[in-house]
Amino acid sequence: MMFSKKEYMERLQHVKEKMNQKGIDVLFISDPANMNYLTGYDGWSFYVPQMVVVFLEEEEPYWFGRAQDVNGARATSWLSPCHLLSYGDEYVHSKVKHPMDVLAAWINQHKKKEKRAGVEMEAYYFSPRALQCLESGCYQMTFEDAHLLVNEVRMVKSDKEITYMKKAGNIAEVAMQAGYDAVKEGARVCDVAAAISHAQLSGTAEFGGDYPAIVPLLPTGVLTYAPHITWTDEKIKSGDPVIIELAGCYGRYHAPLARTITAGKPNTVFKNLSEAVMEGIETVLHQVKPGIKCEDVEQMWQDTIARHGYCKDSRIGYSIGVNYPPDWGEHTASLRPGDQTILKPNMTFHLIPGIWLEELGVEISESFVVTANGCELLSNFPQCSYS
Amino acid sequence: MMFSKKEYMERLQHVKEKMNQKGIDVLFISDPANMNYLTGYDGWSFYVPQMVVVFLEEEEPYWFGRAQDVNGARATSWLSPCHLLSYGDEYVHSKVKHPMDVLAAWINQHKKKEKRAGVEMEAYYFSPRALQCLESGCYQMTFEDAHLLVNEVRMVKSDKEITYMKKAGNIAEVAMQAGYDAVKEGARVCDVAAAISHAQLSGTAEFGGDYPAIVPLLPTGVLTYAPHITWTDEKIKSGDPVIIELAGCYGRYHAPLARTITAGKPNTVFKNLSEAVMEGIETVLHQVKPGIKCEDVEQMWQDTIARHGYCKDSRIGYSIGVNYPPDWGEHTASLRPGDQTILKPNMTFHLIPGIWLEELGVEISESFVVTANGCELLSNFPQCSYS
Numbered sequence: 213m214m215f216s217k218k219e220y221m222e223r224l225q226h227v228k229e230k231m232n233q234k235g236i237d238v239l240f241i242s243d244p245a246n247m248n249y250l251t252g253y254d255g256w257s258f259y260v261p262q263m264v265v266v267f268l269e270e271e272e273p274y275w276f277g278r279a280q281d282v283n284g285a286r287a288t289s290w291l292s293p294c295h296l297l298s299y300g301d302e303y304v305h306s307k308v309k310h311p312m313d314v315l316a317a318w319i320n321q322h323k324k325k326e327k328r329a330g331v332e333m334e335a336y337y338f339s340p341r342a343l344q345c346l347e348s349g350c351y352q353m354t355f356e357d358a359h360l361l362v363n364e365v366r367m368v369k370s371d372k373e374i375t376y377m378k379k380a381g382n383i384a385e386v387a388m389q390a391g392y393d394a395v396k397e398g399a400r401v402c403d404v405a406a407a408i409s410h411a412q413l414s415g416t417a418e419f420g421g422d423y424p425a426i427v428p429l430l431p432t433g434v435l436t437y438a439p440h441i442t443w444t445d446e447k448i449k450s451g452d453p454v455i456i457e458l459a460g461c462y463g464r465y466h467a468p469l470a471r472t473i474t475a476g477k478p479n480t481v482f483k484n485l486s487e488a489v490m491e492g493i494e495t496v497l498h499q500v501k502p503g504i505k506c507e508d509v510e511q512m513w514q515d516t517i518a519r520h521g522y523c524k525d526s527r528i529g530y531s532i533g534v535n536y537p538p539d540w541g542e543h544t545a546s547l548r549p550g551d552q553t554i555l556k557p558n559m560t561f562h563l564i565p566g567i568w569l570e571e572l573g574v575e576i577s578e579s580f581v582v583t584a585n586g587c588e589l590l591s592n593f594p595q596c597s598y599s
Numbered sequence: 600m601m602f603s604k605k606e607y608m609e610r611l612q613h614v615k616e617k618m619n620q621k622g623i624d625v626l627f628i629s630d631p632a633n634m635n636y637l638t639g640y641d642g643w644s645f646y647v648p649q650m651v652v653v654f655l656e657e658e659e660p661y662w663f664g665r666a667q668d669v670n671g672a673r674a675t676s677w678l679s680p681c682h683l684l685s686y687g688d689e690y691v692h693s694k695v696k697h698p699m700d701v702l703a704a705w706i707n708q709h710k711k712k713e714k715r716a717g718v719e720m721e722a723y724y725f726s727p728r729a730l731q732c733l734e735s736g737c738y739q740m741t742f743e744d745a746h747l748l749v750n751e752v753r754m755v756k757s758d759k760e761i762t763y764m765k766k767a768g769n770i771a772e773v774a775m776q777a778g779y780d781a782v783k784e785g786a787r788v789c790d791v792a793a794a795i796s797h798a799q800l801s802g803t804a805e806f807g808g809d810y811p812a813i814v815p816l817l818p819t820g821v822l823t824y825a826p827h828i829t830w831t832d833e834k835i836k837s838g839d840p841v842i843i844e845l846a847g848c849y850g851r852y853h854a855p856l857a858r859t860i861t862a863g864k865p866n867t868v869f870k871n872l873s874e875a876v877m878e879g880i881e882t883v884l885h886q887v888k889p890g891i892k893c894e895d896v897e898q899m900w901q902d903t904i905a906r907h908g909y910c911k912d913s914r915i916g917y918s919i920g921v922n923y924p925p926d927w928g929e930h931t932a933s934l935r936p937g938d939q940t941i942l943k944p945n946m947t948f949h950l951i952p953g954i955w956l957e958e959l960g961v962e963i964s965e966s967f968v969v970t971a972n973g974c975e976l977l978s979n980f981p982q983c984s985y986s
Contacts, residue, residue: 420789420832445807
């Protein structure tokens with residue numbers, strides 16, 4: 213187990229307080245990160261419907277998933293065997309049967325008191341059909357949106373979580389170095405991705421790596437204008453810029469890191485853009501501390517890059533932590549105008565103020581933890597790739 | 600572009616025929632594999648809401664996504680720039696704004712005729728909230744489930760798709776060999792994962808690899824009883840069984856492959872279980888041909904393993920092809936009782952008849968393409984790991 217049972221119980225207590233405030237007496241959790249956060253469950257099984265169900269008046273939640281995955285739940289979660297519920301394989305990707313009908317029937321039979329259900333209306337892996345099944349099966353309940361209820365509890369990390377994120381930060385350093393070593397004129401971009409992935413999974417001599425929620429993103433050459441392109445098997449040409457966006461992952465905790473380098477000598481446009489981004493990051497990191505708001509952080513950035521003549525209208529960062537594909541972001545606080553989340557110690561962010569011009573993008577990023585008086589980086593890796 | 604415009608237009612034509620049969624005049628497609636299949640769009644952007652929208656009476660579909668990803672759509676899809684619609688970054692993971700409100704408003708303004716909408720009610724990355732936004736924004740339309748409409752068109756591959764899947768099969772061979780070379784007493788499981796991932800992404804000297812929809816699954820020791828466990832950083836002990844389930848991926852097309860090996864000498868239970876699985880596979884592959892049903896294939900398997908005294912009640916395979924995380928399966932045909940899908944040439948399946956006992960699981964699998972008279976394997980890799 214990654215955490216003590218005490219820590220899991222504290223998390224549950226926070227969730228139940230929020231359920232109580234919202235008037236929810238049963239919470240259906242489908243986000244795999246939230247499932248992991250509350251129970252420890254860890255497996256690549258989120259491609260089939262599954263849930264953790266928290267009842268306000270019961271100490272221990274229930275895990276509900278495919279029968280084939282009950283052993284995985286026994287191996288990775290702290291839940292008692294009688295709290296692991298399952299459905300048969302005939303429900304998997306069936307055109308006529310749905311797993312959530314099984315869960316709804318179980319609830320109808322065993323839980324008569326609960327009337328107000330919360331569901332994660334915008335979570336990954338919770339389909340409109342799954343909601344329909346729950347609503348029609350648990351017809352005595354009302355359903356309301358409890359999206360982000362657990363995510364908000366996740367925002368302030370425990371010290372143990374921070375130690376895992378620092379390990380993830382170490383892995384990110386090793387993986388970025390592997391990327392730097394692999395980028396050269398004539399190298400195939402897929403081989404750079406391979407070197408990075410190897411380092412991400414192998415981790416360090418002291419501890420191994422887990423799979424990050426996003427594969428390495430390696431936009432190269434003019435494709436640096438498209439931030440979410442993965443890679444090709446084309447060869448890197450002299451002078452090509454290469455964006456490397458990756459994360460280290462330890463026990464599902466992430467520390468993302470981005471750098472942009474060139475194969476060979478960088479040109480002036482590249483240098484100018486890089487310097488604007490680096491100055492903005494430095495300004496922001498120098499001022500981050502508990503008590504300021506997310507939107508303040510973004511404003512510091514805008515002030516700096518405006519002096520360089522650039523503007524950027526996308527958010528410059530977001531809360532990070534435990535996660536699963538397809539995203540390492542927590543979907544709660546964003547560093548952007550209007551976000552009034554107040555920074556607190558042990559909150560963790562990925563600051564990624566990329567700037568994309570017509571035919572060149574530069575991404576440089578840092579992951580940081582808010583400390584008592586400022587912030588601390590999760591990885592230590594030079595920002596500037598040229599001399 | 601991975602395919603000719605002619606091929607994309609043929610796919611669209613098949614989809615429109617099905618729309619017509621179902622009485623749907625606009626189809627909202629959120630499954631990234633379906634988006635790719637119809638437009639070529641390829642990017643790791645499915646962590647934010649996006650869509651391909653097909654209008655029955657318009658030749659070209661629309662891509663709708665985050666403004667930041669329009670460049671990626673220009674780079675990877677065949678769509679004209681005026682068919683790329685987008686939303687601003689203030690809609691990304693916002694608690695108050697939803698991207699689908701933007702799409703619904705656009706449809707209301709530009710498309711007055713369409714009345715009957717199809718949505719993928721069980722697709723990944725289509726949330727209940729997204730559906731609510733479409734329904735309330737396009738209040739003049741009725742919505743019905745069109746889940747699997749495009750997936751069913753995907754089932755029979757073109758010859759070009761088969762060449763890509765054979766390349767994926769070659770990559771699977773290389774990746775499996777990397778796994779075999781890495782599994783030894785004292786090796787950390789994470790380092791086996793790293794070696795496999797490196798091989799998957801690097802591919803072959805002739806062509807590079809793409810990221811598979813699922814990371815390597817490496818249940819080890821007693822954890823082989825839990826099929827969807829990924830890996831730990833613990834060391835492999837002498838005699839430990841290690842399941843390696845992986846896929847080669849080329850241009851988003853998958854060829855999965857599983858083997859189970861032991862570090863050191865396998866025991867009798869392991870050998871007996873392996874032999875039952877291999878005999879079942881051989882029996883099945885010998886009889887697969889166009890005209891038989893998916894459920895017939897499963898029955899052949901049951902007959903064989905029953906003679907060994909084992910029974911297995913989960914499905915033994917499923918249709919495969921182009922895909923994105925979290926699954927390489929197409930969710931259409933399954934090799935299991937009740938599935939009356941008739942095999943046709945150029946259908947492709949992953950045959951994975953794993954058997955899990957109380958403390959040992961053995962997975963051995965093959966991916967195959969149905970040919971005119973039988974079937975052909977996508978990878979050629981010895982099934983038996985001991986002599």
